Amino acid sequence: MSSMRIMINRAAASRVSSSVMRLTEPVERAVLLSQNTSSNLRTMASKAVTMENINPNILKLEYAVRGPLVIRAAEIEKELQKGAKKPFKKVIKANIGDAHAMGQVPITFIRQVLACVSFPELIDKSDFPKDVKQRAREILGACGGQSVGSYSASHGIELIRRHVAEYIAARDGHPARWQDVCLSSGASTAIKNCLQLLCNDIGGKKSGVMIPIPQYPLYSASLAEYGLQQVGYYLDESSNWGLSIEELERSLKEAQKTYNVRALVVINPGNPTGQVLTRANIEAIIKFAHKHGLFLFADEVYQDNVYAKGSQFFSFKKVLRELGPEVESLELASFMSVSKGYMGECGLRGGWMELVNMQPDVQQHLFKCISAMLCPTVLGQAVVDCVAKPPAKGEPSYELWLKEKTAVLGSLGERAHMIAEAFNGMQGFKCNVVQGAMYAFPQIALSQRAVGAARAAALAPDAYYASRLLEDTGICVVPGSGFGQAPGTYHFRTTILPQPALLEEMLAIFKDFHEKFTREHS
Incomplete structure (x- = not known):
């Protein structure tokens, strides 16, 4: 690489260096810019909301998968549209699990129902x-005025909740109550609603929530937003990102010195790590949570996305029911979304949660809280219905539905x-x-030398690598530091969603970049 090219790359990296490490900094700049250029004649001191009095939890909040690198990727796309000369012609957004944006074709049955x-x-x-x-x-018969433009019940249309309960019962071989099913705008909303139940200091200690490291940034962001304390437990990379009970015990014991640890989050199949838990592992996790009186969050949105030979998805609800009286009282919330799986309907915002063993009065108050948001989008609920009750064998749409579903999951594998x-x-x-997920x-x-260059650019080493990758090739990934990682290790997350030809092209570009980067920093 020429010295001029190195200078250009370093300059490009420095353009994002002040924002990659902390999400708050671009917010600060945006606020200050607005204040400096506004025609409002009030002084800075007279503003009702300032950086000095804004909710401090908002300043702590970070969301890596839509962070500064993604903002920079969007800027680069606009630069390319305006004719800017770069070493590449397009941006490849491998940072987020948006299947349709990466060329996945919608499932015909779902879209035909939505059309009708x-x-x-x-x-x-x-x-x-x-x-x-x-x-x-x-579906229309279950809507007010027979229109999807009407409000539904805040926790979803009863017909669709019943279909979800039937889906869960068929999946697990155990009964499910439709009254314990709540529809949501994707799984994220339901997860955040449940986390809000824990926003209470007890005995002078803040409430803590155990989350995996690496983790999906929804959790760290939501914990920061609600003033809950993050209690990380490390997944074992050397054992294909396995989850050990010894590590759970270590993490809990350390955190209990400072916090009231009240909940445990498990993501299965894993995001960002792509592992699929064994049944034996799930049994041990349930026993651990029951032993310590923890509320268990089972993030199971990738339950259809299992690829590796020998891997199989088991829901926490199924395993809980089959472990018997010893742990039958464990409180559990499981989450599912139509954004993932074979559907990939991210923008339609449909999902659900099933509540297991929640105290009835608490569940009533949770539903009361949810009612303040009126209802999930009814079109998203319609997609949930198509997923929970797909075409049955012998029905006209079955063969095409099965063919499309099999093709999507086979290609992802x-x-x-x-x-x-x-x-x-x-x-x-x-x-x-990659056993599962996306x-x-x-x-x-x-x-x-690379670590030193990152330090000089005021970046985490993996963020420096990712920013150089973006500026040099147009490939956008998320640095591992945005998810958490063992000290002294560096990672990044990339989706497997680019269609095969584009993925092959992306990997070839990646290989060339990595060789050049390695030579430059050897």
Whole structure:
């Protein structure tokens, strides 16, 4: 690489250096810019909300998957549209699990039902299959005024909640009460609603929540927002991101000195790590949570996304029911979303949670809290219905639905294998098998010279690597420091969602960049 190219790259990296480490800094700049350029003649001191009196929890909040690097990626896209000369022609957004944005084709049955409930004239005028039209009639019949433009009950349409309970019962082989199912705008809203239940200091100690490290930044961001304390437990990278009870015990014991630890979060299949827990592991986790009186959050939004041979998804609810009286009182909330799986309907915002063993009065107050948000989008609820009750064998839409579902999951499995194999073939990388979910979380060895360059740019080493990758190639990934990682290790998260041809192109570009980066920092 020429000295001029090195200077350009370093300058590019420095443009984002002040914002990659902390999400608060771009917020500060935006606020100050607004204050300096506003025609409002009030002085800074007279502003009702300032950086001095803003909710301090907001300043602590970080959300890496939509952080400064992603903002910079959007800027680069605009620069390219305006004709800017760069070493690449497009930005590849491998930072977030947005399947349709990466070219995944929607499931026909889902979109046909959505078309009919959105424009009911299609029920009589279109040549859609009979089961599509019947489903649309059922959903519309459960809506106020037979329109998806009406409000539903705050916790969702009863018909759809019943279908979700039937889905859970069929999945687990154990009964599920529809009254314990709450529909939501994606799983994230339901998770945050449950976390709010814990916002209470007890005996002078703040409430703590155990989350995996690496973790999905929704959790760290929400804990910061609500003033809850993050209690991290490390997943074991050397054992394919396994979860050991010894590590849970260590983390809990240390945290109890300072906090009231009240809940445990488990993500299965894992995000960002892509592991799938064994049944034996789930049994041990349930016993641990019961032993210590913890509320268990089971984030199971990737339950359809299992690829590796020998891996199998078991819901925490199923295992809990089959462990028997010893742990039957454990409080559990499990979460599912239509944004992942084979559906990938991120923008339609549909999801659900099932509450198990929650005290009835507490559940009533939770539903009261949810009612303040009126209701989840009814179109998102319609997608939930299509997922919870897909076409049955023998119905007109079944064969196409099964073909499309199988094709999506089969292709994701191939890409999961492709991406792990590619990174393991690059010098300085180690990548565990992607057993499930939609991401790889490879570890990268960075030289002391690279670490020094990162320090000079005021960046975490993995953030420096990711910023250089973006500026040099247009590939946007998320630094491992945004998810948490063992001290002294460096990672990044990339999705497996680019379609096969684009993924192959991305990995080839990645390989070339890494070789150049390694030479420059050797």
